[in-house]
């Protein structure tokens with residue numbers, strides 16, 4: 387596993403066979419002002435382009451520091467390998483967002499090779515002011531199991547629809563925010579015969595994005611054909627921004643697991659996939675090479 391201090395982005399995660407499990411564009415730029423195109427970017431304090439911030443907020447374009455002395459977390463028994471990072475506002479940030487906060491991110495690797503990301507965001511304002519924020523993590527795929535979910539179509543002015551298709555397949559650009567989704571999502575990569583299981587807490591929504599061919603060509607740090615190898619599925623808190631009063635802390639958690647799958651279309655038993663693995667997750671955004679996503683209720 388590799389974590390950049392720039393953006394606190396997990397840019398590499400490999401399985402026992404040394405296969406890379408996260409997507410990073412061949413055109414990714416690993417320095418400001420662009421966020422790293424791929425890995426697990428963190429969208430905070432805003433997801434998307436609305437509001438006062440740059441697209442997806444500033445957390446993904448700041449240099450984080452290692453947190454030597456983080457407050458204890460109750461659940462550290464399931465892993466021993468981890469790093470704690472912290473982001474605090476710099477002087478210049480107050481121009482964009484006049485709030486004090488501490489954003490702690492723990493990136494952990496379990497003995498079985500799963501990733502756990504735990505975000506803790508605390509309001510440290512001394513002037514008594516509350517703030518709200520939205521938050522997300524990214525992933526890539528054909529999607530099944532979200533068919534009855536409501537979503538806001540970001541390509542149609544965030545109009546609300548209910549998913550009707552039997553499964554989400556990608557034949558054109560997609561950019562949807564599914565709202566109030568289950569906390570467990572399985573992503574099946576047919577080609578690689580691999581299933582990713584995401585267990586998220588604290589993030590009720592999920593964004594699904596693939597730029598498809600035209601937009602891919604228009605994105606400078608994205609290869610023309612890379613849309614064929616990725617799908618972005620982002621556990622997120624978007625519809626209802628998270629409110630924090632001074633002294634309050636929000637925790638979001640994502641557990642990401644990759645297991646071999648023998649999935650054939652229509653035969654997915656997500657419960658078996660899920661319970662066959664040992665996972666639980668908190669997340670903002672992950673990018674992966676996958677071909678199916680299934681939400682599990």
Ligand SMILES: O=P(O)(O)OC[C@H]1O[C@H](O)[C@H](O)[C@@H](O)[C@@H]1O
Nearest residue numbers: 441442540561562593594595618
């Ligand atoms: O190019 P970026 O700022 O990294 O955003 C990439 C994509 O992220 C999300 O999935 C949004 O829903 C999309 O609207 C956006 O295009």
